[in-house]
Amino acid sequence: MxxxxxxxxxxxxxxxxxxxxxxxxxxxxxxxxxxxxxxxxxxxxxxxxxxxxxxxxxxxxxxxxxxxxxxxxxxxxxxxxxxxxxxxxxxxxxxxxxxxxxxxxxTLKKKKRSCSICGAPTLSDDGICTSCKQIEKMEEARKQNKINTLEEIRKEFKAVNPADLTYLQRQTVEMRLQGMTYEEIGSVMGCSRQCVDQRLKAVLERSEKIRTPGKCTRKAYMSAQNKLSKKRNLLMYLTGEEEITRMEIQELEQIIVKYEEMYPQEKKMDPSGSRREGSRTK
Known part of the structure; x- marks a missing residue:
């Protein structure tokens, strides 16, 4: 030991x-x-x-x-x-x-230091007090929320073509895509929040109408879909029939070969039972 x-x-x-x-x-x-x-x-x-x-x-x-x-x-x-x-x-x-x-x-007295952000006493190892950490966390959440909001706005106006808009509509959409609220846009353009709301709704409705096909166009589309489905089914059927016919031909050829091997004298007979033209005696 x-x-x-x-x-x-x-x-x-x-x-x-x-x-x-x-x-x-x-x-x-x-x-x-x-x-x-x-x-x-x-x-x-x-x-x-x-x-x-x-x-x-x-x-x-x-x-x-x-x-x-x-x-x-x-x-x-x-x-x-x-x-x-x-x-x-x-x-x-x-x-x-x-x-x-x-x-x-x-130990606490030795560890105590001033917060690097606000200067308040803290025992945190990273030198940032609890209050400042909470403020930073809230700020991060606010930034993330703004990013998410911008993403939703971009998706909402994704199908809008600026060339189809009037000058005021285009300006309004551009400010909205920057994340501005209806109140902020109205303040810049000198109109009410309701006016901005109506203008953006009109833009989205117009965009939806442009993307909605007419009755004749939709009818032609549905007809083409039906015809395409029928043609594909026909092609599958013909392909299957071709394979079946090929197999039947192979089986018939095997029968003929076996018959001619057993009865060589019948080898030159055509399907009608008469001798083939090449075998006629002169």
């Missing part, structure tokens, strides 16, 4: 001065224990199975009890550098509640 390690808890754990912990199996073999850093109490812990239940132990307390004398019988173990992940014996000390509170106050 090395002087920098000790076996504790009736031979179930082996702790080292560098903060590592090993579990000792029944056969005597050792395996490094999984150390969990608890977020709630800010301590590193290990667990053991006891009577069918998991029991959790604080790593800092296990190492302190193994290597650090406690003549005053102080109840708590603290981290000298404030880092609960550093369980090296040199980073641990026995302490009281009052000593912990005093140390926490000193």
């Amino acid at each position: 090395h002087k920098d390690s000790k076996v504790i808890l009736d031979g179930r754990l082996e702790v080292h001065t560098n903060g590592t912990v090993f579990k000792i199996r029944p056969d005597g073999s050792r395996v490094e224990a999984h150390i969990t850093l608890s977020k709630n109490v800010k301590q590193a812990t290990v667990s053991l199975q006891e009577n069918g239940k998991q029991k959790v132990y604080s790593v800092n307390r296990l190492i302190a009890q193994a290597f650090i004398p406690n003549p005053e019988n102080k109840p708590y173990v603290s981290y000298l550098d404030g880092n609960p992940a550093n369980n090296h014996v040199d980073n641990l000390s026995w302490t009281t509640k009052d000593e912990q509170v005093a140390k926490a106050k000193r």
Whole structure:
């Protein structure tokens, strides 16, 4: 056994001065224990199975009890550098509640700084106070909302052709595409919000009419669709018939070949049963 390690808890754990912990199996073999850093109490812990239940132990307390004398019988173990992940014996000390509170106050005083935006005191690691973070978050949300609104406006007027608009309509649409409200557009153009609303509705209605086909055009379109469907079906049918006919021809040719092999004298007979012209005797 090395002087920098000790076996504790009736031979179930082996702790080292560098903060590592090993579990000792029944056969005597050792395996490094999984150390969990608890977020709630800010301590590193290990667990053991006891009577069918998991029991959790604080790593800092296990190492302190193994290597650090406690003549005053102080109840708590603290981290000298404030880092609960550093369980090296040199980073641990026995302490009281009052000593912990005093140390926490000193730590907060050292950490306290001025917000880089408003100058208010803050303990934030990034140097930005909570109020300023909330303002930044709201500003980001406002920017994103503006981007989404512009995207919706662009989609709404996507089919509008500026060449089809009057001068006033074109100016109104351009300002709306920049994200201006109806009130802002009306203020610039010297008219009411209702006037702007009516003008933009007229633009959209005109655009919709231009994109809507007439009855004759739609009838011709539907007729072409029906004819195309029929032609495709006919082509599929003819293709299928062609394949069937080709297979039937192959079967008939095989029958003829077999017949002529069996009856060579019939080889020059035509389908009517008479001899073919090339076989007539002179």
